[in-house]
Amino acid sequence: MRIIECNLPHTGPYTRRSKTTAVVLHHAEASSATVWDINSWHLKNGWNGIGYHYYIRKDGSVYRGRPDWALGSHAKGANDYSIGVCCEGAYMTETMPAAQLAAVKELLRDIMRNWGKLRLLRHKDVYSTDCPGARFPWAEVQEYEKEDDKMDEKTMREIARDETLKVLAEQRHKSVDEFTGRIHTELQALAATGTLKGKGGSEAYKGIDMTEDMARVLTLAKDYTDKVFDSE
Known part of the structure; x- marks a missing residue:
């Protein structure tokens, strides 16, 4: 199934569980x-x-x-x-x-x-x-093993698309630092290719002109979402 990866901020490394039962x-x-x-x-x-x-x-x-x-x-x-x-x-x-x-x-x-x-x-x-x-x-x-209620692929894709766009919309109400921290990895990649004009490195987003470049990020994200979820 599709799991939305968020790269949530945390304060330190995780400890591995000794068992899973x-x-x-x-x-x-x-x-x-x-x-x-x-x-x-x-x-x-x-x-x-x-x-x-x-x-x-x-x-x-x-x-x-x-x-x-x-x-x-x-x-x-x-x-x-x-x-x-x-x-x-x-x-x-x-x-x-x-x-x-x-x-x-x-x-x-x-x-x-x-x-x-x-x-x-x-x-x-x-x-x-x-x-x-x-x-x-x-x-x-407790009857989870029964698959008669399993969502079909089209429904799952629609949920994923709508949720991705909803997440982007939610970010507009957050601070610039909080927003960029959440999409750290994506911004690193875009800065590395020259798409964004950040200073590069592990904190690529720190030097980005947010007025121009955030609009570009949102546009690219929307384009990417449309291509992925509307490709059929």
Whole structure:
């Protein structure tokens, strides 16, 4: 399945887990929150960035948090053996949308293919908490091996395209430094080829004329998105 790579900022290197025997499911306890919101909240907690390995939005888009192999910070007592998956939403009171439920199941199938058969747990199964909420569709999620609800490729591509454009739009409301930090790798590559006029090196974006060049970045990103997702 398609995982959106975010290159989220974190404060230091990750520690590798010694074993992986379970997946722990969470809700964000927020009706609407981006993966960058979660990362920011966790940084403010003094953590090494986002504590989850995956974050699933209500529209079914799936984001990479920490690398699969990294020690998480999502379930006290279970971090050293589990992969953490968090769903946008407040599932004490809300109902999970069908697109998100389908994405949860698809991600679980993908994780199990990569890591073998892991125990499927809720946060409340390993810690004293209500997470992932009384209305989290636990019974349906446990049937993740059934693929009858798997989203077709066209739907997945539409979600990925829309989410990419939405992310670009969200960035316009952020500071220049925060924006450029998030697309660090892309800006490095563009500066290296001369497309952007930054000073080059590992902090290529620091010398970019944001008035001219950011417009160019957004244009290139839009063109790239259209080519990738509208190529059929």
